[in-house]
Amino acid sequence: MIAVHQVAGAFSPAECNEIVALAASADARDARLVGQTRDHNLRRADLVWLDEVAGAEWVMDRIIDVVRSANRDVFGFDLQDFAESAQVARYGAEREGHFDWHADIGDGPVAARRKLTMVVQLAGAEVYDGGTLEVMPSANVVAANRACGTATLFPAFLLHRVTPVTRGARQSLTIWAHGPAFR
Numbered sequence: 677m678i679a680v681h682q683v684a685g686a687f688s689p690a691e692c693n694e695i696v697a698l699a700a701s702a703d704a705r706d707a708r709l710v711g712q713t714r715d716h717n718l719r720r721a722d723l724v725w726l727d728e729v730a731g732a733e734w735v736m737d738r739i740i741d742v743v744r745s746a747n748r749d750v751f752g753f754d755l756q757d758f759a760e761s762a763q764v765a766r767y768g769a770e771r772e773g774h775f776d777w778h779a780d781i782g783d784g785p786v787a788a789r790r791k792l793t794m795v796v797q798l799a800g801a802e803v804y805d806g807g808t809l810e811v812m813p814s815a816n817v818v819a820a821n822r823a824c825g826t827a828t829l830f831p832a833f834l835l836h837r838v839t840p841v842t843r844g845a846r847q848s849l850t851i852w853a854h855g856p857a858f859r
């Protein structure tokens with residue numbers, strides 16, 4: 677099993693822009709769809725849940741394709757569903773947006789079923805500094821490719837973080853695939 681798998685061009689640059697625009701329109705329209713993370717020491721980012729954004733259905737179709745191929749070719753996990761909405765996050769330099777080391781498998785009935793994490797870079801590498809997604813499959817940290825449209829997939833139990841953004845803003849799309857407990 678390869679622990680960190682990257683898929684270049686999972687979304688085109690134009691599609692990345694469209695997802696960012698969809699999230700921004702939800703932001704302007706409906707505060708219900710928009711959140712801020714609660715523990716600001718662990719994570720500082722603005723969030724939009726895509727499943728309630730009109731016009732974003734195609735995003736989920738693509739996510740399903742990319743996750744299915746990656747799971748078939750690389751992970752071979754027993755996956756059942758996407759039990760949580762995809763989420764678009766914005767990490768801005770104005771408050772050093774970041775996400776400290778954490779694993780995605782959590783407490784609670786849904787988070788406990790997370791098995792595979794996929795993160796897609798939505799912002800071009802040239803528009804921000806910092807904001808590196810790092811995954812720790814072993815003693816060596818793997819830095820995700822920054823090219824917009826690249827998907828980075830890894831088992832949801834691996835520690836990972838986003839380093840503080842120091843210029844501009846980084847946007848990402850995160851989704852989890854769920855299934856029965858690892859055994």
Ligand SMILES: O=C(O)CCC(=O)C(=O)O
Pocket residue numbers: 765775780795809836837838848849850
């Ligand atoms: O934005 C990212 O690159 C990572 C997001 C993440 O780790 C999460 O939502 O659990």
Ligand SMILES: [Fe+2]
Pocket residue numbers: 778779780793836
């Ligand atoms: Fe995470």
